[in-house]
Amino acid sequence: IGGTFTDLILFNEKNGKLTAYKSLSTPSDPSSGVVNTINLSKIDTANISFFVHGGTTVINAITERKGVKTALITTLGFRDILGIMRGNRPDMYNLKPKKPTPFVERKLRFEVKERVTSEGKILTPLNLESLDEIIDICKKNKVESIAIQFMHSYLFTENEKKCEEYIKKRFPEVSITISSDITREWREFERANTAVLNAYVQPIVLKYFNNLEKKLNDLGINCGFTAMQSNGGTTSFNGAKRQPITLVESGPAAGVNGAVLVGNLTNKENIIYFDVGGTTTKCALIENGKPKVTTEYKLEWNRFNPGYPIRVPVTDLVEIGAGGGSIAWFDAGGSLKVGPQSAGADPGPASYNKGGTEPTITDAKLITGVINPKNFASGQFELKKELAEKAINKIALGLGVDLITAASSIVRVAEANMINALKLVSIQRGYDPRDFVLVAGGGGGPMHVCTLGKELGVSEIIIPPYPGYFSAWGMLATDQRSDFAITSLIRSEKIDINKIKSIFSKLEEDAYNYFTSNIDLDKNKINFEKRIDMRYLGQEHTVTITINERDFDIKNILQEFHLEHKKTYTFSLDNTSIEFVTFRLSASSNSPKPEIKELSSNYKLEDSIIEKREINFGEEGLHNATIFDRNKLPTGLEIDGPLVVEEDSTVTMVLPNQKLTVDSLGFLRIK
Template sequence: MAQRTLRVATDVGGTFTDLVCFEIDPATGEPRIVTAKSDTTPPDFEKGVLNVLDKAGIDPRDVRFMAHGTTVVINALTERKGVKVGLITTEGFRDTLEIARGNRPDFFNLHYEKPKPFVPRHLRRELPGRISYKGEELKPLDLSGLPAILDDFRSEGVEAVAICFLHSYADTAHEKAALEEVRRLWPGVSVVSSHQITREWREYERTSTAVLSAYVQPTAERYLSRLHNGLKEKGLPGSPYIMQSNCGVDSLESVSKIPITMVESGPASGFWGAAELGKLIGEPNVLALDIGGTTAKCSLIEDGQVRIMTDYWIERDRTSAGYPIMVPVVDLVEIGNGGGSIAWVDDFGKLHVGPQSAGAMPGPAAYGRGGTEATTTDANLWLGRINRDYFCGGEVVADMEAARKAIEAVGVFALVGLVEGGGDFG
């Protein structure tokens, strides 16, 4: 009897974990597609993947190819749920990360404030040594001060270290030496150097990319390691491939070392799918919109092609320069607002939504799982834009009373009343 051929793709979002399985019947050659959805299970995201496999009735032992996408990295950046990072850089260049670029979009605003760097100044340290733009050593690297720097990092509660030296794109020797010495002096710490991610010029962008990768590295390493072990225990023959931000895939081992390459892992596959769907229906120009539980993304597809860019910035908008990430990424626009985004009122009585998300647990108040904060989903249910009688595909009974209380609580602070609704659909 011929063996079943299963190709599985899973995606972990801030609220739900999704699955699509493509199977070829060994007897008839007929294809079969299975889809499933289950709750995301933070902080143990791998449990959501195992749950959705069970829900779809898929035995990992039968899977011949598995691709995995995730929004864990971008959500950690958006919600500031990474770890404390220490930066080691070239002597005299510790403030590059904070000086940034003079590219502020709100150029004539005299009260403009730069985006706060992910590494505060007291955790940005320097080492003597210099490489020229030609890759020539102008000054030998001096690592004698590194033990004291790492001791300070430990005492400050640093969990990850980023290394970025001037002109290391031309010669990686200094960064490699520092990387190996950090690993020797501090076994087990998450550490990344800029040359592992990108070999392009522009000091600020490379530094920012290394710092953001270090910021999410411990979270990503734990998550991917547990995912690999959980699937192995269930009998998966190989290792899953991890979706990259450029619509490609890479090995789990490689991505664990430089997780910033999957910053837009989830949306990339969705936009690629939108481009292919456009080709099938004869629409090569598509505006694709992906609204998740934590963020919303939009991408313009022209002539059936997904555009890839290497000067990607997160949180860049009309008033903020954002943060650069120098890796190949699908060209998209993203905001920290999704179905689970929490509504809140600031000290001046102004209403905001996001970037904090209720996630899957407890989720929106209407989930009836103890959530008390109003979200976009609660508002849409109350206004009847979401059918409360078929909430989450009919799998969840919408707790409209909890939604009402959560929305009213926001209204008290915003000094506005509750709009009549109650979630009648029609």
Template sequence: MIRLATDVGGTFTDLVGYDERTGEVYTAKGLTTTDDQSRGVMDTIETAQTRDGLRPDEVTFLAHGGTTVINAITERTGVKTALVTTRGFRDVLEIGRGNRPDLYNLRTRSPEVFVPRELRFEIDERMDAAGTVLRAPDMDGIAPVVEACRAAGVEAIGVVFLHSYINPAHERQVADALAAAMPDVTVCASHEISRQWREFERSSTVALNAYVQPILRRYFGRLEAALQDRQIACPYYAMQSNGGISTFDQAMDSPLTLVESGPSGGVAGAVRIGDHLGEENVLYLDVGGTTAKCSLITEGRAVLNTTYRLEHTRTWPGYPLQLPVVDIVEIGAGGGSIASLDARGGLRVGPRSAGSDPGPASYGRGGTEPTVTDALLTIGLFDPAAFAGGSFPLDVELARAAIGRLAGPLGVGVEQAALAIIEIAHANMINALKLVTVQRGHDPRDAAFVVSGGAGPALATRLGRDLGVRAIVIPPHPGIFSAWGMLAAEPRVDFRKTWFADLSTDALSRLSDSAEEMRTEALTHFGRGTEAPVSCTFAVEARYAGQEHGVMAPWTPGEDIATFTDAFHTAHERAYTFRLPETGVEITGLHLEARLAGTTITMADMDPAGRGLDDSRTGQRDVWLGDADGWVPCPVHARARLPLNTALPGPMIVEEDTTTTLVLPGQTAEVERAGSLVIREAG
């Protein structure tokens, strides 16, 4: 009765297993195999089997998250894709929106589309905004599309027709005809992925879904075959970007739901940690080998991004996706982020990463450029012999040599240069953390700060101090926490659809009927009857009359108009800092979040036996804390043997197999009953 989760990151592949009968936990970490990620997954399973005694034939549940989808998009390695659309809308993908994120850059250009113009085809058909058929599809127009796609070697086709979100009949008809004519080609229709308005966003979503769908199907096919060869024959689940899980089959139908698969596992875990500690507001940060990702949890729930844009930056519009994605800000600042000098001699960190091959200079695998990991090793925070539980020793001299090549031009010593690298990475992370808090109208001082990742705990205490958070929490298994979080996630599906009406009692009554239809659809999705333990939470998108975009406000079917109106005003004020109580309100959409109750990982009390301050002390190491403090002696403790519920003063270093935590002077660290390391400012 073992529950297993694997997470494929840019540098490392992680595994966590949990035996429901005994409470035994299995862990493994290995380098990601970029040519075929399934090999890295199987390597971690083999490691857990040979080292910890994992029994594959007793695995009854497997959750998997990874970077297959996001990598295919960012590296432009998807399949050749065509798009079929309503006549006159062939260039919607290329026209996009007129707004420019970099307002004063007159040389800005639109993002390159994933479907070239010669593979975008038009069909005569028309539906009006109410779903009334104005012109039936010209089915004779399909034959030349099929001929052109065959000649071009197209592997996937997206179909997106005007107003199909309200009436998908034409899309179904044409998609079925294309699938019948080209059975070896993947065909997906926009209404199967999104039932929301805005033609550019819908077109972008279906094009990208088609672009990666064959890639994910092949990968899951290889992974399933490898798992079955290893005698792991159980239900397979994929970690979705909304914080829930779905079956492999469901994920292959909508692969874009996995676009932020790995990071969402960490958010699901942070929700579980916050619930255990009684913290409704949690600021979560994961610092891996390639990137740092942060998200905010409010009132015990992850915040969903309603306007997700892939590859979006402050100066680049990115690609919009009409799918629910946990609100995550991601920056190129991880343990493998490369430090370099720009044209003016200034120090930069990231976004380039050394990855797993060759990796940081200290890995001794051929890398020569200095990274954040090399800097942390140089200032004494990492033990070179104990890194990754001693299975992956680091070379201090290689790290110092790499950083020394920057220290010379900067006119500082190696330690000062190493600390400068860490400070810049720190500043980048602070900016990202403020994007999900201050710029969203939330105060980080009201939140607990949960930090994970191989490099996260080493930086956590300084970040938490600068943000003024309530507490800094290093959860169990922080270096493989995204995989752990997948065991805390439940099966989930989100449905969103456009629904227009002026706010009124009658409109809310009709909306309740639509909500019941969506609830029935959710039950069908889970394959359960109406008595199944499915929890449904609704939200309504609304706006003031005259506005272009709306905000999401919580809503319960059957509630009175005054209750919802107040909830809408509150949501609008939080998003835009003002409310207009005398202005009319328009409903623009309905959102359902449905969860199937299931077994998740428990947080049982730890056994206090064998834990004590003297038992945990493993030595002492000097850490460079800056010119003012110099090399500071820090006692080193093994986290697994620290006493429970005992506040220990910093400075100190807490080591475990997957990461190292630095507790600063003026802070205290305490292991709470379920094993989380809670750090607070003394006094």
């Protein structure tokens, strides 16, 4: 469920057929968009055996500040932790940086007497009676959700649990989040902020999923419902209701999974994923068939804003405000800008004829001849070119150029932002794009990818079937997953292999308890991946090492750390003491994946030709290009650009001097 469209992918397990449907999102009630799209498919809902949901409910509630009134209860002396934040700042030359506003106002941040040492031992017992006054103040201020975060609770969770139980007895209607339920890692500010944001959105997500579940049941869908998480796995609806913060980047994470599936089907392990939706552009890097996952995620971070840290596993990606609905505008100096403001689904781009008047990327692509106004969004409605011209004319007047040049300028500015995002996940992290293929998804990705791929110098561009439904497509390839971690600082000279095994055994026990309580699953079908965050003594940053179960000894772990540190930072300190910091366990269960069958195409090239029309290919200029119907392209086809391939959800532009090949699976492959 995106900011502009709601996408549905159906996979028939009997015949291996994929079908896709798209409708406009309904921001006021996203569940209505889900129902509308299911009804559009006319599927017999009694035959649905698996349902997975991904969307923007959580991130929208946070970024639009539409969460509930929230309070924070913390250890005596730490009330201002949300305001103090961290001393580092993204703009190092700004001596008066402005810190972001905490999600809990100061009058609703409370302290209680309790203290646990950094070894997890009680220093000051918890004073539960002091909670009575706090509860009364919360009731008076109509607080709907409370976050509880105590110092070192990642080592000793009992005080947070006792506090939760006490509040529930006196204030049963309030939602409660305790930090140790979300993360067992250190860093008190990050844990506090994560707990607060979970509490901030929990009542909204609870209401949304309860409402959606009822509507799905009313439609006759009674299978187990799962929700996409930011870590690249799914959880049950009940798990999502308890820990909604794990859904913050669920849609983009699903798209990355889709790119992994594309890699598996095309025998490509190194992939740069590129997705342009209605509101944003997402980019991620996949190395050796595995996407990167981070716990250093920061919401609303930019070079002027330190953002809000969220200490849960999130698929590592870059997201910018450049999508089909991104608005073109002039800054105070008269420079042309595109985004991050978006026209969204309502009113949408000017050409939607829904009341929007601002020029957008979609309007620009319509003016340049790329988009067929009669074949947009599966032909559900026709774009109005005259409205796009009226909107783009504002930019033309500001630049002193004609409409085509103005529209082309909008596209070039947007693509400059997109190429910067692609370079951020590749070149700026030490990767050579020439060693990667570029996989494009989203309704806008295939329109831009050939230009961007040419500039990056990637080895190949791949566009899978149904690219406009890529996140939904990726969710079909997703396993149930949950991540567990605990911080335990141990120096290398004081640790043995039995200590490590003991820590991981406890994490495995937590994983078994989670899966058996949330999902009816055989414990023997759970797969584990073990990792350790490590650092040289005295360092602040860590390097994460994956543990090889078959070669599990201290010597190998330390050697692997030295190698990984040198790879990441260009040096190693072989004679320096090493600290084990955080132990991580990813638990997952394999879900059935769609088997994409080879196409048996009886079409000839001439069958796929729709028309010829003049199209602006940006720096490549105007060309009278042939327009092809993707559904009728014969497999094995090789043809030179310039050309355009149309399908229900998107348009693929192939530049002059690029060659398009259609493989046996129907993937478009461009070099």
